[in-house]
Amino acid sequence: MSIVRDIASVAKGMSITFKEMFEPTQVENYPDGPGPMHGAQFEERFRGQHVLQRDENGLEKCVACFLCAAACPANCIYIEAAENTAEQRISSAERYAKVYNIDYNRCIFCGYCVEACPTDAITHGHGFELASLNATSLVMRKEQLLTAMPAQPTTPTLPK
Amino acid sequence: MADVTLTVDGKKITAPAGTLLIDACRKAGIEIPAFCYYPGLSLQAACRMCVVRIEKIPKLQTACTTPVAEGMIVATDTDEIKQSRKAMLQLVLANHPLDCPVCDAGGECELQDMTFKYGAADSNFVDVKNHREEQQWSPVVYFDRPRCILCYRCVRVCGEGMDVWALGVQNRGVSSVIAPNGGDHLDCEECGMCIDICPVGALTSDTYRYKTRPWEMTHVSTICTHCGDGCKTTLGLRSSSDGMEIIRGDNRDKSGINGDFLCVKGRYAFDFANHKDRLTQPLLRNAEGKLVPASWEEALTFAGQRLHEIRDTRGGEQIGVIGSNRATNEESYLLQKFARSVLGTNNIDHHRTADYVSFAKALAGQEQRAASLREAETAPAILLIGGDPTEQHPMLAWNLRTNVRHNRARIYVVNHQEIKLRRQATSFLKISAENYSAFTRFLAGEENSIFGAEATALRETLATEPNLLVIFGSELRGAAIEALVRYGLSLPDTKFACLGDYVNSRGAADMGLYPDMLPGYVPVQQPGAFATEYGERFPAAPGLDLPSMLDVAARGNLAALYVVGSNPVHRYGVAAASLKNTFLIVQDMFLTETALLADVVLPIANLYEKAGTVTNTYGDLQLVRKAADRAGVRTDLELIVRLADTMGADVHALVPFGQGTRADMGQSRGAQSGEADRHAVWLAAQNLEPKLSPFDPSALLDEIQRLIPSYSFSRLELFAGNDQHVQATSKNNALVQISNLSQRPDGVLPSMDTLFTSGTMGRYSSKLTEVHDSRNKEILVAAN
Ligand code: SF4
Ligand code: SF4
Ligand code: SF4
Ligand code: SF4
Ligand code: SF4
Ligand code: FES
DSSP states (O other), X not given: OHHXXXXXXXXXXXXXXXXXXXXXXXXXXXXXXXXXXXXOOOOTTOOOXXXXXXOTTSOBOOOOOOHHHHHOTTOOEEEEEEEOOSSOOOBSSSEEEEEEEEETTTOOOOOHHHHHOTTSOEEEEEEOOOOOSOGGGGEEOHHHHBOOXXXXXXXXOOOO | OOEEEEEETTEEEEEXXXXXXXXXXXXXXXXXXXXXXXXXXXXXXXXXOSEEEETTOSSOEETTTOBOOTTOEEEOSOHHHHHHHHHHHHHXXXXXXXXXXXXXXTTSOHHHHHHHHHTOOSOSOOOOOOOOOOEEOSSSEEEOGGGOOOOOHHHHIIIIITSOOOEEEESOGGGOEEEETTSSSOOSOOOOHHHHHOSSSSEEEXXXXXXXXXXXXXXXXXXOSSBTTOOEEEEEEEEETTEEEEEEEEOOOTTSTTTTOOOHHHHHTTGXXXXXXXXXXXXXXXXXXXXEEOOHHXXXXXXXXXHHHHXXXXXXGGEEEEOOSSSOHHHHHHHHHIIIIIIOOXXXXXXXXXXXXXXXXXXXXXXXXXXXXXXXXXXXXXXXXXXXXXXXXXXXXXXXHHHHHHHOOEEEEEESSOOGGGGTOSEEEEOOGGGHHHHHHHHTTOSXXXXXXXXXXXXXXXXXXXXXXXXXXXXXXXXXXXXXXXXXXXXXXXEEEEOOSBTTHHHHHHTTOSSSEETTTEETTSOTTHHHHTOTTOOSSOOOOHHHHHHHHHTTOOOEEEEESOOHHHHTTOOGGGGTTSEEEEEESSOOHHHHTOSEEEEBOOGGGOOEEXXXXXXXXXXXXXXXXXXXXXXXXXXXXXXXXXXTOOHHHHSOOSSSBOOOOSTTOGGGTTHHHHHHHHHHHTTOOBOOSTTOHHHHHHHHHHHOTTOOOOHHHHHTTOOEEOOSSOSTTOOOOOTTGGGSOXXXXXXXXXXXXXXXXXXXXXXXXXXXHHHXXXXXXXXX
16 A cells, blocks of 8 residues: 555656646846846845935935934944035935945845835845955945936926 | 822822922822923923823813822823823924934934824824024024924023023914024023923034934943032943044933033033044154154153153152142052152142142041032032132032022122122122131131121121031132131031032042142151051152242252143243253143143043042042043053053052952953943942952052041942042041141142133133133123
């Protein structure tokens, strides 16, 4: 009896194997795939390297409230705040982040910082090729995280 | 008063009759929220957060204005009350900006806490918020009007507490607005009490605005380095590229001797530590006569060898030592021990700001006659002779005002100036500046009155005051102090306080920074135990005092002068040339007038960057905790020990270290400052004490306690951060009478600091200078 049962279960297992052999491939062909992504495909909500956003006037959205740093379980966000002045306006509120570092040696891409941010300044981008042979290069500065300045800042049109 | 019993939330509580319901509840551990109520200030009943239901009264009542009554039945936590509080919050929030992310109060805001607690995050109002720009009212005070919740705490603390009355209310109802007395700016004492007491972020300070957030800082409570009152100030620190930087001074730890209070210096004048001229490298004078940077090794070896050479060739009597008013007790003690046992000289002194020696002598043999600063808040009657507490002892002035307000204390002011405290005084007697001494003799009944009927009436009134607290300024010295104390002792239960100028002026005196007095005011001629303690170099004869040292130096007969944290060249107006034949070692934070003349300059840590103890001018001993840190500087304690070491002295004889527990105290880890203190609390609680390195102040504290019997206090209390009162001399350690002590020159040179100055160091505080200058500008404008 037991031999019959064994043969039946092996046959069942192998049937799945043979069926899958003829199905189309699901694996991403990274990094040998075509295009700038080298074959990688993203879901929209993939949590990659952070991007610090700007508002419609090109000002930084971050107001240095330290809430992301407080929320971060890995304690990897370092901020130094400074005050905006009339001559030098960086963000739209009173304060901006003079220094904003994220230490990717420690970040676990949990997204808590993004959730904590009251101004939607910090977001997860899709950057994921972060590996490096030099750990210090994994501490990224604000300049590396900021989104590019919009080519032409859209000036809000006033109603006539 | 008799106790009454009432029921709150089903719990029976007892409180003295007349207590406010809110206080009674809080005492019993029942929380009642409040914005406008603040203990010690007058009642406002503006915010309606404290509402409770009292049985048999139809409407909700404010707990902050209702006194307890027998049999009262109170509910504090029903749905109705919660709903009412929530509605109040929604009204407050109707025009409150969404500023929390950038607001300085965020994280320690009472409005945030309440909103969170009562779930008032949603709003039923759709009106557009009424925005107003933030205003700067003074060099330190900023006002952000939309954030104000009109609790009027600031108005009351400035008026009632400070007696400045610089803040007021304009308009009525919803358009009420807090306004400064100068129209668009404040003319005030810049104490920052209004900022501290503001439950929200409406009032903010220039030093801290938009810099960081409360939870991002390390908070260390230590003692203010400025005046002789010794307030506890909590420093907010963050790490910087060269240590730990102080970014905020405040009073969030209200456990100190100062309770709620801090003045402008304790709150804002910490920035000298970050001044650009701060020295962080030793300097040596080179062959061309220029001061150039050197390594610690070079500087200490050179200084040590020269001192060694001078001591051996020209003798200890050719060496002078000047100590500091801002160093810790341990450092002052060590400095005089170093002078006496290693340099072999009694030429040691400091800038004296009050005649503590005469005070100690007058009180010798008495017990519990010196008053603590705390007693100024409770004494029923106070006689204040000389001094100007509002300017020079702001904390004392605060206590006196509070005492008058709360206890109707009677203050009798005798002064040659119309000091501000006369506004709280029961009587004010103006005498001329030369007559203080005569006045004390008049009080003691030893001189016929040259003062007229008013003075006689005052003397008669004082005779009826039991428990008089006599506080006197540095105008009184020598025989005047003795006469005053004689007079006081003839009244029942009189206590005394002597006002000196700096944080550890009293400590410097207690620790024996005198040419003729050893620690504990033991005369050099009768050294007692010190004779054997201080080894064979200890000279038997008294040395030179500070002015004589400078004179001798000018005559070219002082071979070396070692100045620690003092600026005698400026203070005593010494001509630069007079020190040219003296080998001068200066330990200071800055290139002061004295340091500029030095052969060796050693950069030191300030009081915020080291640990130890200080004694305020009343004799309250407190713990100093290491808060900030700066690369490149060292403590006075360390430098004295290292200097002794390079001179070949036995360091073990100098500092009794290495006899206690051995453990890694973390002292080597700069950024982890405060670690040693935390360990120390634990060790002290286990009856173990850390005495690990020769730079450990607690080893010296042992010796201080052993040799100065009046310094008896509990270590546990000390490490817990509590102040303890010590007497200048103990009963058994009565000063041996020296016949010529009254002829001894007191050598007191009052520093004449005001609210906005603080000796040489004050000049390096940018904020203090800014406040000072803005004040002077106003006076100039007003004069024109
Ligand atoms: S993703 Fe998580 S771990 Fe990374 S910075 Fe944000 S909060 Fe920190
Ligand atoms: S005062 Fe309090 S509630 Fe108002 S913005 Fe500031 S932190 Fe937020
Ligand atoms: S700083 Fe002090 S004196 Fe000035 S307004 Fe505020 S409370 Fe009044
Ligand atoms: S400024 Fe602050 S303390 Fe003054 S009334 Fe407004 S909320 Fe109260
Ligand atoms: S009263 Fe004196 S000790 Fe207190 S904060 Fe002001 S200067 Fe410092
Ligand atoms: S605390 Fe009672 S009304 Fe404000």
